[in-house]
Amino acid sequence: xxxxxxxxxxxxxxxxxxxxxxxxxxxxxxxxxxxxxxxxxxxxxxxxxxxxxxxxxxxxxxxxxxxxxxxxxxxxxxxxxxxxxxxxxxxxxxxxxxxxxxx
Numbered sequence: 001x002x003x004x005x006x007x008x009x010x011x012x013x014x015x016x017x018x019x020x021x022x023x024x025x026x027x028x029x030x031x032x033x034x035x036x037x038x039x040x041x042x043x044x045x046x047x048x049x050x051x052x053x054x055x056x057x058x059x060x061x062x063x064x065x066x067x068x069x070x071x072x073x074x075x076x077x078x079x080x081x082x083x084x085x086x087x088x089x090x091x092x093x094x095x096x097x098x099x100x101x102x103x
Contacts, residue, residue, distance in 0.1 A: 011058065033087040034062065034080075042068040043081050050088070057092040060084045064099045 011023050025080035042064075048076045049061040081095050 009032065015053075030087045031060075034060070034083045035085065037083045038064075038080060041083070042071055042076065044068045048084075050092075057088055057090045059094045059096060059099065060088065060092045061096040064097070067099050067101065 027050050032052055034048040035046045038044075038048075044067070045065045047063045047065070049063075050057065062084070064076075068076055068079045077095075077097060080097050084095055085091050
């Protein structure tokens with residue numbers, strides 16, 4: 001019984017160093033950095049989500065909390081993609097950009 005408890009304690013101590021948990025922490029930090037970078041560049045807050053599959057970045061979604069004023073869509077797309085690649089250090093299969101439009 002004590003051996004099981006020791007094994008469990010060792011497993012719990014090692015768990016924070018696990019790949020999936022570290023990947024999640026890093027992904028959240030990267031997504032926050034993307035949002036901050038885009039807010040500085042475009043003047044509109046955004047939220048960034050991501051999806052990993054087998055260690056590969058499959059998609060990143062950037063949702064702007066409004067439409068950046070006086071910025072062509074092509075520039076928004078280019079800056080979003082550049083920020084994603086710079087922060088995640090990986091090119092996803094797709095970058096999805098959306099806008100929240102309030103009435």
